[in-house]
Amino acid sequence: MALITVSDLTFGYDSRKIVENLNFSVSSGDYLCIVGENGSGKTTLMKTLLHLKEPISGEILIGSGLKKNEIGYLPQHTAVQKDFPASVWEIVLSGCQGRCGLRPFYNKDDKNIALNNMERMGITSLASRSYRELSGGQQQRVLLARALCATRKLILLDEPVAGLDVKAASEMYKLIAELNNEGITIIMISHDIAAAAKYASHILHIGRTVFYGSTEEYLSSDIGCFFLSQQKGVS
Amino acid sequence: MFENLFSYLEFPFVRYALITGVMISLCSSLLGVTLVLKRFSFIGDGLSHVAFGAIAVASVFNLSNRMIVVMPITVLCAVLLLKTGQNAKIKGDAAIAMISVGSLALGYLLMNIFSTSSNLSGDVCSTLFGSTSMLTLSKSEVIFSIILSAAVILIFIFFYNRIFAVTFDEEFASASGTIAKNYNLLIAVVTAVIIVIAMKLVGSLLISALIVFPALSSMRIFKSFKSVTIFSAVIAAVCSCSGMIISVLAGTPVGATIVAVNAAAFGVCWLIGIIIGRSAK
């Protein structure tokens, strides 16, 4: 069953088009990895999928089984002000907002979900710390825990391992794969093509050439081979 | 001196004034935390000038109940300011300066042309800086302000978690199903309501102080949203209460005294913040 169907989508800023006539679809249970160079429009695409930005033209159809409050999101940059007073606990718990419906306050279940996700991300001991006083990697974990709280069917991750150390990054990939095994659909932006090849079921490559297909198809395509060899050259 | 104070407190209108003042400053401080953090304090500032213009219009028509005119105009402008502030194409701050200075000038002009009062500058002064005595409030005005402030406080408590979510990260909130736009609208409308009821207390030029000072003072010391919110409500209540008592005893203007006490409290909190910061290292 298609969760998200994108047809003839053109997106960008104001009138400047970044990618034109994009077509792909994400089914329930898929693990889609979006790759491409810096500035190719990955973050913009994700924001357009989330309706945070209006598309220039084309359509994004959301399957009937998916409600907005079942979606988790990890932004690449949060425009959080330097002096914002907020504790880690408050931030992670705010991820449960979508579960509340009309209920004004969080209940026991919400708090347990927040606690579990903090444990998963290894930030339980930071609970009462102030967000603005954490290191970049710690902040990333807090935002991941918040995204996990909001996730019930679909999670969109914009470079989830940016800022994480090697061990945390590989644990992160395992965690995402676990979520996927539990039936949660994943859409992830990553520059780590090796991880994408290992875990993703589908790959969307955007840039001057656009490719969408299963991971095997991508790895045997010209553009996939080229991109992979480029990355090997670096590492 | 205390005997003097207690003899004043015997009068019901003094007690009414105290209760009203504390309620009004409580709700402006609650909203103030969000307005400061969202960088919306400009809305508060712009709106207070709009409310001044609206009062002038109301007095030209010689309405017995000015609220009927002032409240809708201010709420409408709150919505407009919010829209222009978010629109990057129009320079948001310039638009606000235009609206606020424009209504200030228009208000003064109207009052000048149509005023039937013999004491024009006194009228203008009390609209700008608050009535010299809060004690002239009528019982119905007191009840009206108390009901509205209670409503604002209840709304704030009811939506507290959502307001936090939308204030901290609007994009995440909308991505995961909270309709951030509606909450921004709610915040703007409630701000307009607060400004209109607070005009009586401190006058239109000083309202921003009630909104901004407690939040900023509290942020010097506390680091979680909840503690900042609670402490700014406490500061606001204490400052407005003591400000009003001082003004009664010393015969100073109410609004300016409350703001002065708030400014002093900010200074104290700033010092405490520095000391805490030092000792933490």
Ligand SMILES: Nc1ncnc2c1ncn2[C@@H]1O[C@H](COP(=O)(O)OP(=O)(O)OP(=O)(O)O)[C@@H](O)[C@H]1O
């Ligand atoms: N707010 C903005 N207004 C106008 N143009 C923007 C804005 N943000 C990004 N762009 C432009 O849109 C293009 C795509 O940006 P985007 O952030 O989507 O890239 P990306 O693929 O996520 O890159 P990265 O790998 O660095 O995260 C870039 O050319 C960028 O300059």
Ligand SMILES: [Mg+2]
């Ligand atoms: Mg990006």
